[in-house]
Amino acid sequence: MSEDIERFREEVRAFIREALPDDLREKVRREHAGLTPADTSRWMRILHGRGWSCPSWPVEHGGPGWSFEQQYVFERELALNDAPPVSVFSAGMVGPALIEFGTHEQKERFLPGLANGNIILCQGYSEPEAGSDLASLKCRADRDGDDYVINGSKIWTSDASWANWMFGLFRTDSSGRKQHGITLLLVDMATPGLSVRPILTFEGGSELNQVFFENVRVPAANRLGPEHEGWSIGKYILGLERIGSAEVSRTTAMLGRLKEIAAQEPLRDGYLIDDADFSRKLVRAEIALRQVELTERRFLFGQDDAGAEASLLKIKGTEVQQQVISLMVEALGPYGQLDPDDMSARDNAPLPDAAHHVAKTCFNLRKSTIWGGSSEVLKNIIARSVLDLRS
Amino acid sequence: MTGGLTDDQKTFADSLDRLLTDALPFTRRQAAVATRVGFDDDVWQQLADLGCMAAAFPEEHGGLGGGPEDLMVIGEKFGRHLVTGPFLGSVVLGGHAVLFSSSDAWKADVLPGVAGGTTKLALAWTERQARHDLHDVATSVRQVNGGWVLSGRKDVVPGGAQADVIVVSARVSGDRRDRDGIVLVAVPADAPGVVRLDGRAHDGNRVSTILLDGVEVDDTQFLTAPDQGLAVLERAVDHAIAFVCADAAGSMWQIFETTLEYLKTRRQFDRTLASFQALQHRMVDLYIDCELAWSMVLDATEALATPRRRHAVSSAKVAVGESARRVAEEGVQLHGGIGMTMDVPVGHHLKRAVVMNASFGDADHHLDLLATSPVTRESSHV
Numbered sequence: 207m208s209e210d211i212e213r214f215r216e217e218v219r220a221f222i223r224e225a226l227p228d229d230l231r232e233k234v235r236r237e238h239a240g241l242t243p244a245d246t247s248r249w250m251r252i253l254h255g256r257g258w259s260c261p262s263w264p265v266e267h268g269g270p271g272w273s274f275e276q277q278y279v280f281e282r283e284l285a286l287n288d289a290p291p292v293s294v295f296s297a298g299m300v301g302p303a304l305i306e307f308g309t310h311e312q313k314e315r316f317l318p319g320l321a322n323g324n325i326i327l328c329q330g331y332s333e334p335e336a337g338s339d340l341a342s343l344k345c346r347a348d349r350d351g352d353d354y355v356i357n358g359s360k361i362w363t364s365d366a367s368w369a370n371w372m373f374g375l376f377r378t379d380s381s382g383r384k385q386h387g388i389t390l391l392l393v394d395m396a397t398p399g400l401s402v403r404p405i406l407t408f409e410g411g412s413e414l415n416q417v418f419f420e421n422v423r424v425p426a427a428n429r430l431g432p433e434h435e436g437w438s439i440g441k442y443i444l445g446l447e448r449i450g451s452a453e454v455s456r457t458t459a460m461l462g463r464l465k466e467i468a469a470q471e472p473l474r475d476g477y478l479i480d481d482a483d484f485s486r487k488l489v490r491a492e493i494a495l496r497q498v499e500l501t502e503r504r505f506l507f508g509q510d511d512a513g514a515e516a517s518l519l520k521i522k523g524t525e526v527q528q529q530v531i532s533l534m535v536e537a538l539g540p541y542g543q544l545d546p547d548d549m550s551a552r553d554n555a556p557l558p559d560a561a562h563h564v565a566k567t568c569f570n571l572r573k574s575t576i577w578g579g580s581s582e583v584l585k586n587i588i589a590r591s592v593l594d595l596r597s
Numbered sequence: 598m599t600g601g602l603t604d605d606q607k608t609f610a611d612s613l614d615r616l617l618t619d620a621l622p623f624t625r626r627q628a629a630v631a632t633r634v635g636f637d638d639d640v641w642q643q644l645a646d647l648g649c650m651a652a653a654f655p656e657e658h659g660g661l662g663g664g665p666e667d668l669m670v671i672g673e674k675f676g677r678h679l680v681t682g683p684f685l686g687s688v689v690l691g692g693h694a695v696l697f698s699s700s701d702a703w704k705a706d707v708l709p710g711v712a713g714g715t716t717k718l719a720l721a722w723t724e725r726q727a728r729h730d731l732h733d734v735a736t737s738v739r740q741v742n743g744g745w746v747l748s749g750r751k752d753v754v755p756g757g758a759q760a761d762v763i764v765v766s767a768r769v770s771g772d773r774r775d776r777d778g779i780v781l782v783a784v785p786a787d788a789p790g791v792v793r794l795d796g797r798a799h800d801g802n803r804v805s806t807i808l809l810d811g812v813e814v815d816d817t818q819f820l821t822a823p824d825q826g827l828a829v830l831e832r833a834v835d836h837a838i839a840f841v842c843a844d845a846a847g848s849m850w851q852i853f854e855t856t857l858e859y860l861k862t863r864r865q866f867d868r869t870l871a872s873f874q875a876l877q878h879r880m881v882d883l884y885i886d887c888e889l890a891w892s893m894v895l896d897a898t899e900a901l902a903t904p905r906r907r908h909a910v911s912s913a914k915v916a917v918g919e920s921a922r923r924v925a926e927e928g929v930q931l932h933g934g935i936g937m938t939m940d941v942p943v944g945h946h947l948k949r950a951v952v953m954n955a956s957f958g959d960a961d962h963h964l965d966l967l968a969t970s971p972v973t974r975e976s977s978h979v
Binding site: 522 | 872961
């Protein structure tokens with residue numbers, strides 16, 4: 207069995223090395239700085255050619271039908287060979303939700319585009335007044351014949367300016383408790399009345415957006431699951447996100463690159479990696495990551511059923527990732543202060559190209575403990591669901 | 598909450614848990630610690646009857662044919678119930694040093710007794726100048742008139758007070774910090790020239806200083822060749838580290854569960870403490886520490902028989918040691934005043950965590966071992 211897995215690993219590795227375009231590899235080595243949804247879409251198309259773009263999908267829906275172990279190995283090999291991950295929204299969240307809850311027509315219509323990268327998704331969940339308290343969302347979708355008419359706004363919508371489809375939660379009934387009356391709709395981003403305003407984030411990126419809806423008409427055929435029952439599907443999708451969002455594979459690759467940096471940054475008569483204090487910090491990060499990795503494997507493959515427990519993986523995984531990227535900036539010493547968006551700062555500093563972009567990603571990754579359930583909200587969930595603590 | 602066990606291990610774990618719940622309630626545990634030897638002989642016998650001492654040894658040496666996984670199960674329960682006694686020194690350290698040695702005569706001679714709980718061993722390696730380094734050995738064994746003479750001093754020897762035979766690391770050649778030239782020598786505790794000074798650790802266990810003043814030994818007492826002593830010592834100590842990590846993890850789960858229960862029942866400001874979000878989040882942090890620590894324990898145990906052993910064991914020691922201490926300190930804090938009292942277990946769990954961290958190399962020691970190991974250097978593309 208484990209021999210089969212090794213052979214599989216070799217096969218995956220060989221394909222990635224062969225098929226991964228150099229510019230994508232370089233962007234990943236820049237800790238994803240400049241990596242766009244269009245890049246991911248391109249990579250999805252390449253993987254799709256091999257039948258590998260949607261690792262968790264069953265064969266009958268165009269997936270490879272891999273075991274958990276194979277999916278795990280595949281994801282790890284992508285990261286360790288400097289390849290972009292597959293689209294989380296397409297392959298990891300909406301695809302599986304469509305397979306689970308979608309109609310036959312919806313599967314026929316959307317799954318091929320999700321698999322081949324033609325559909326680029328954004329997630330319409332948060333609103334200006336509904337962040338951590340997501341169920342209080344107000345963006346309305348009123349039924350009008352065979353359509354829903356959407357009015358309101360979504361915010362913190364990653365990649366909305368690239369996306370051609372949104373999967374969003376909308377208020378279809380506000381008479382009952384707030385979790386009721388939410389409906390999940392797939393919205394064509396080209397629909398009249400829909401507009402996207404980028405939000406500049408402090409590191410200089412613009413992946414976040416606010417999306418405005420003014421009488422945006424969406425056919426009822428684009429509804430995933432029953433009307434008013436979108437909350438449970440939305441939670442199902444978020445649950446899929448929380449396991450992957452520990453990002454163990456990516457952080458493992460980042461640790462490898464941290465070691466590369468530390469091995470070439472001069473210190474006294476040697477290199478930073480020989481410094482006792484720095485190497486202790488590095489090993490600490492490695493141990494912290496190992497804890498998350500082992501626990502993730504235990505939850506995924508072991509007999510330990512993990513429900514809300516899996517939230518701890520996101521809490522700790524994102525923490526370690528932030529720890530590692532901060533160490534990368536620290537490793538650059540005085541050059542860690544340079545803004546990579548400034549060309550002259552970049553050109554003048556004697557650093558490898560990829561190292562320049564680390565600081566930007568360091569700021570960008572502050573997002574990871576906020577989105578997809580902030581660490582504090584996840585602790586609330588564990589407190590309630592695992593420890594049975596009530597307020 | 599302690600996943601990753603087989604059904605057989607779960608059955609064994611449950612039996613052991615019942616035994617300790619019945620035979621060693623906290624008050625009786627406290628009474629045992631207060632005795633001269635620091636443990637309850639009756640409980641020791643019951644543990645032997647259940648097969649705890651025999652579990653990890655091969656059948657040919659009077660054992661039950663198990664391995665490190667059984668030690669892990671036992672450690673976890675010992676930590677939960679704050680068990681004291683010479684199990685670590687005799688079964689885990691001394692017994693495994695003999696088991697990994699090249700002396701078939703000593704294996705045949707002492708292991709059946711160790712597995713039965715009747716013979717007790719100890720392993721003595723700590724020296725004043727060595728701090729946590731196993732290879733820093735000043736204790737010498739020198740050839741004199743066709744025989745050998747052993748001289749030196751060993752400190753904080755676990756189970757030394759009860760040992761019938763003490764396995765001692767000693768230098769037969771080379772400089773003090775050479776990795777070569779170290780042997781393990783088996784010395785009867787009552788041999789002329791052996792002086793034992795017993796003391797107590799924070800966790801109630803007895804640890805001894807062993808003075809070796811010209812102790813005469815012969816070839817048959819050498820358990821290893823001079824190029825093998827350190828390897829056997831390291832291997833036995835790594836088994837002990839995995840064991841104390843399991844012990845610490847059990848202790849952590851116990852603290853977590855009792856603290857959680859306490860917060861759910863204790864009322865202040867007309868509500869339970871459990872209803873305060875600040876405390877809920879701290880309980881979640883404890884819970885996460887427990888799960889992560891348990892993963893490291895499983896991994897270290899599994900790695901003992903593989904080339905990953907050193908790396909996995911040092912990683913576990915750092916992670917589990919630090920989280921055990923953190924969880925215990927939080928447990929005391931969340932209990933409030935009652936947590937400071939002698940009659941409540943949580944403070945005793947903290948003492949156990951402190952002993953665990955001081956033993957077998959602290960976090961900095963293991964971080965340095967890891968930082969300089971080739972596994973760490975060659976990056977993580979594995």
